[in-house]
Amino acid sequence: MFSPNATLRSAGTELAGCNSVSGSTLIQTAGPSRVSSHLEKSDVFARPLALTLLAAPALIAAAPAADDLALVQQHLAGVSSMTAAFSQTDRNGRVLTGTMSLKRPGKIRFQYQKGVPQLIVADGRSLYFIDYQVRQVDRWPIGNSPLAVLLNPKRDITKFAKLKPTGDPRVVSIEVHDSAHPEYGRITMIFQRNAAAPAGLMLQGWVALDSQNNRTTIRLSNQQINAPVSDGTFRWNDPRSQGPRNR
Numbered sequence: 340m341f342s343p344n345a346t347l348r349s350a351g352t353e354l355a356g357c358n359s360v361s362g363s364t365l366i367q368t369a370g371p372s373r374v375s376s377h378l379e380k381s382d383v384f385a386r387p388l389a390l391t392l393l394a395a396p397a398l399i400a401a402a403p404a405a406d407d408l409a410l411v412q413q414h415l416a417g418v419s420s421m422t423a424a425f426s427q428t429d430r431n432g433r434v435l436t437g438t439m440s441l442k443r444p445g446k447i448r449f450q451y452q453k454g455v456p457q458l459i460v461a462d463g464r465s466l467y468f469i470d471y472q473v474r475q476v477d478r479w480p481i482g483n484s485p486l487a488v489l490l491n492p493k494r495d496i497t498k499f500a501k502l503k504p505t506g507d508p509r510v511v512s513i514e515v516h517d518s519a520h521p522e523y524g525r526i527t528m529i530f531q532r533n534a535a536a537p538a539g540l541m542l543q544g545w546v547a548l549d550s551q552n553n554r555t556t557i558r559l560s561n562q563q564i565n566a567p568v569s570d571g572t573f574r575w576n577d578p579r580s581q582g583p584r585n586r
Contacts, residue, residue: 407511408497410538411530416492417537419443420568423559439559442568443492445481461490462573474578485526485547488515503527511540524549536564 421441426434437451445463456472466484468477481490488496496515503512509532516525526547533541544558 407502408500408513410540411500411511411513411528412496413538414530414536414540414542415489415496417565419492419565421542421562421564422566422568423562425449426558426560427556440568440572441489442570442573443490445490446568446570446573447486447490448573458575460573460575461486467575469575469578471578476577476579483523485515485524485549487523488526488528505529522550 418441420443421439423439424436425439426436435451435455437449437455440446440448440450445461447459447461449459451457456470458467458469458471460467460469461481464481466479466481466486470476481487484490488494488499496513499517500513500515503514505512511530511532512527513530514525514527517523524547526545528545529543530540531543532539541562541564542559544556546554546556548554
């Protein structure tokens with residue numbers, strides 16, 4: 340039975356010599372690593388995990404490899420918004436789940452399951468890690484994150500990306516890394532061919548590696564492409580003050 344599972348495992352194996360992930364991996368390349376009594380930041384994003392990805396109902400024949408990078412570029416250009424469920428596993432085998440909302444340009448939100456007092460939001464200008472338990476907020480430029488490739492619709496990834504072998508023509512994997520800015524880290528994205536998705540590809544997950552060799556692996560499911568997403572989704576309550584914040 341087809342699954343991109345092996346590709347994500349392979350991506351994790353390639354990075355197996357790296358340190359355990361900091362929770363800030365997706366939003367920064369360097370910074371503090373605070374610990375709350377509920378979760379360490381290092382537990383906020385997953386270590387490598389065996390991802391069981393659902394096969395899409397509509398698969399199409401593999402395009403020639405030379406065209407796959409262009410297809411990824413077309414896919415990203417064709418996605419103005421996305422919602423999905425995500426899951427991750429920490430170094431102790433604990434699974435965290437939640438919902439991801441994305442709206443381009445520059446907006447993303449990782450809302451964790453009930454009882455997890457952390458939140459990650461990009462509001463179009465900056466990325467924030469909010470810890471409600473210790474009432475602290477960290478902020479970084481969007482462009483300093485491996486997730487910038489998902490948030491900037493104008494970025495030409497063909498200048499920074501390379502195809503990675505997957506062993507399955509129905510799976511496309513690319514690694515994005517700006518050699519001029521190694522401090523921005525790199526991200527390996529896994530796509531499954533799906534005739535119903537933009538450019539015939541559906542994003543299934545990614546492995547992000549920052550400049551400090553902190554890694555995170557994310558699995559997506561129940562993806563909804565180009566459904567309406569309100570700008571209000573990316574507002575958040577500042578634990579240091581009262582009321583919503585989006586500035």
